[in-house]
Amino acid sequence: MANDTLQGSRHRGIPRQGATPHSLIHAIQGTLADFLAAQTAALDSIDPELGGFARTARDLVLAGGKRLRPVFAYWGWRGAVGEDEPIEPVLPAFAALELMHTFALVHDDVMDESDTRRGRPTAHRIFGRRNGERFGSSAAILVGDLCLVWADQLLARAQAPQGVRSVYDRMRVEAIAGQYLDVLGEAEPDSWSIERALLVARHKTASYTIQRPLQFGLALSGLAHPEIDLAYGQYGLAVGEAFQLRDDLLGVYGDPSVTGKPAGDDLRSGKPTALLMLARRLASPTQREVLDSAGAVNPADGSGGPTPASVSQRAQVIAETGAPARLEAMIQERVADGVAALAGAPLHEDARAALIELAVRATHRPA
Numbered sequence: 001m002a003n004d005t006l007q008g009s010r011h012r013g014i015p016r017q018g019a020t021p022h023s024l025i026h027a028i029q030g031t032l033a034d035f036l037a038a039q040t041a042a043l044d045s046i047d048p049e050l051g052g053f054a055r056t057a058r059d060l061v062l063a064g065g066k067r068l069r070p071v072f073a074y075w076g077w078r079g080a081v082g083e084d085e086p087i088e089p090v091l092p093a094f095a096a097l098e099l100m101h102t103f104a105l106v107h108d109d110v111m112d113e114s115d116t117r118r119g120r121p122t123a124h125r126i127f128g129r130r131n132g133e134r135f136g137s138s139a140a141i142l143v144g145d146l147c148l149v150w151a152d153q154l155l156a157r158a159q160a161p162q163g164v165r166s167v168y169d170r171m172r173v174e175a176i177a178g179q180y181l182d183v184l185g186e187a188e189p190d191s192w193s194i195e196r197a198l199l200v201a202r203h204k205t206a207s208y209t210i211q212r213p214l215q216f217g218l219a220l221s222g223l224a225h226p227e228i229d230l231a232y233g234q235y236g237l238a239v240g241e242a243f244q245l246r247d248d249l250l251g252v253y254g255d256p257s258v259t260g261k262p263a264g265d266d267l268r269s270g271k272p273t274a275l276l277m278l279a280r281r282l283a284s285p286t287q288r289e290v291l292d293s294a295g296a297v298n299p300a301d302g303s304g305g306p307t308p309a310s311v312s313q314r315a316q317v318i319a320e321t322g323a324p325a326r327l328e329a330m331i332q333e334r335v336a337d338g339v340a341a342l343a344g345a346p347l348h349e350d351a352r353a354a355l356i357e358l359a360v361r362a363t364h365r366p367a
Contacts, residue, residue, distance in 0.1 A: 027087070028070045031095040032061055035154055056126060057143045057150075061102045063118050068362060069101055069213045070094040075358070076217025076232055079351030080225055090220045093158035097213060099151035104175055104208070106144035110137050111183055112269055119260040148172075161222035171212035178204025185272040192272035194281060198241060201274065205247070206240020210362070214355075231345035235355065238338035242331045242363040248275040249324060250365065252315050264311040274330075279323035290317045335359050 036058040044051025073094050074087075108114075109122040116122060123143050128136025155168065181200045185192045214232035218225060250259050251266035252275060266273055280291055291314055293306075306314075318324065338359050342352055 024071060024074055025067050027091060028067055028095050028098065029062065031091050031154075032098060035092075035095070035150070035157075036061060039150060039153075053139070053143070054146070056123065057102075057146050060106065060117075060123060060143065061099060061147065063120055065098075065101075065118060066362075067098060068209060068358075069097040072210050072236075072355075072358065073097055073213040073217040073220070075351045075354045076214035077220045078217070079232075079345075079347040079355070080218050080221035080223050080228055082348045083350060085221075089159035091158070092154050093160055093164065093216070093220055096151045096155040096158070097216070099147045099154060100172065100175075100208075103144045103147040103151065104179070106140055106147065108179065110140050110144075111179075112265070112271075114261065114265065116256075116261055119257075158220070160220060163222075164216065164219040167212060167216045167219045171208045171216065174203045174212065175208040178202070178207065182271070186270055189270055189272045192277060194274050194277035197272055197274040197277045201241050201244035202237060205244035206237050209243055210240040211236025225346065228345050228347060231341050231347070234341035235338040235359070238334040238341065239359045239363060242334035242338070242359075245274055245327050245331050245334070246363050246365055248273040249327060251275075252318065253324070264308075264315060267311045267314050268306055275318065275323055275327055278326055279318040279321045282321040282323055282326070283317070287317050287321060290314060331363055335363050 036054075040051060040054040040058050043054040077090060077094075078085075105117060106123045109117055110124050114122050115125055122140070124133075124136040124140035126136070127139035130136075155164075158164075178200055181196070182204050185196070185200060211233060214236050215229060218228055218232060248266070251261075251271075251273065252264060254261070254263055256262050266276070276291065280288055283291055293310070293314075339356050342355060345352075347355075
């Protein structure tokens with residue numbers, strides 16, 4: 001997908017007959033920029049400190065990203081309504097999903113103690129520079145909360161039929177449930193398994209990245225299409241899991257200049273991803289000993305976490321077990337299952353073609 005950061009753009013350029021990835025993201029970005037400008041000005045009028053707080057939140061929202069959730073929601077809607085339906089009445093609903101996503105990212109970064117996101121400092125690091133770590137974490141949590149409130153406000157501006165809110169609420173509950181399981185896995189790694197790691201992937205990632213946005217888009221159409229809803233559910237679950245499995249690989253072997261996050265973050269934090277769980281299952285006793293080792297205290301930062309050499313050693317052992325290749329095969333299987341789920345659904349053909357292309361793009365991101 002395009003990675004636009006056109007803060008001054010507007011949605012007037014979207015044609016009624018569908019959208020290119022660039023024009024759709026351009027429209028979403030413009031909708032967000034307009035909305036956030038007004039919200040920031042309102043807080044700034046209360047106190048300049050609140051204006052600065054709001055501008056930090058705004059900048060995090062507009063900092064880029066693939067805008068996958070609004071894009072999937074758009075094609076979920078377009079698959080039901082066809083080419084000729086104007087987008088303007090529902091565009092705020094698509095943009096609202098990006099505010100919800102920022103809420104999730106900011107809170108996730110606090111929990112993972114991440115330093116960067118999209119190649120920039122995370123919210124808690126930005127605020128921490130001013131008044132220390134505790135203030136930084138507290139302020140970042142409030143930024144996430146603000147983005148969630150903003151998402152509700154922007155959604156309320158859309159012409160949303162009855163039923164949209166229930167899909168939206170389900171998406172939020174499932175994302176939080178998945179995040180809790182993710183945190184629990186880090187706290188109790190010995191009780192984890194690949195099956196449970198995939199359960200986390202379904203709720204933390206597949207649900208709110210692909211499956212529910214598609215069904216959210218369908219709900220925005222106001223049309224009853226049980227066959228489309230079923231196809232979106234199957235496609236979203238399969239492709240969403242594949243998306244998370246790709247993230248697992250990028251979290252260990254990704255290029256930070258491409259991913260925007262340091263390589264090896266998952267190994268440093270001890271996150272029991274599907275990749276690590278699969279590697280443990282395939283490992284020899286000697287290899288498992290390395291994988292289960294927390295590593296020596298890092299003398300460079302005193303964090304108590306593994307040294308860079310220990311992280312590198314664990315990444316090498318994971319590769320030697322064959323787990324990355326097995327995960328690649330799992331990704332391919334899920335993408336194929338997702339595409340197959342669309343085959344018999346009564347979708348408009350432009351949406352079907354776009355979703356097939358998205359299944360590949362979303363799960364074959366460069367390392």
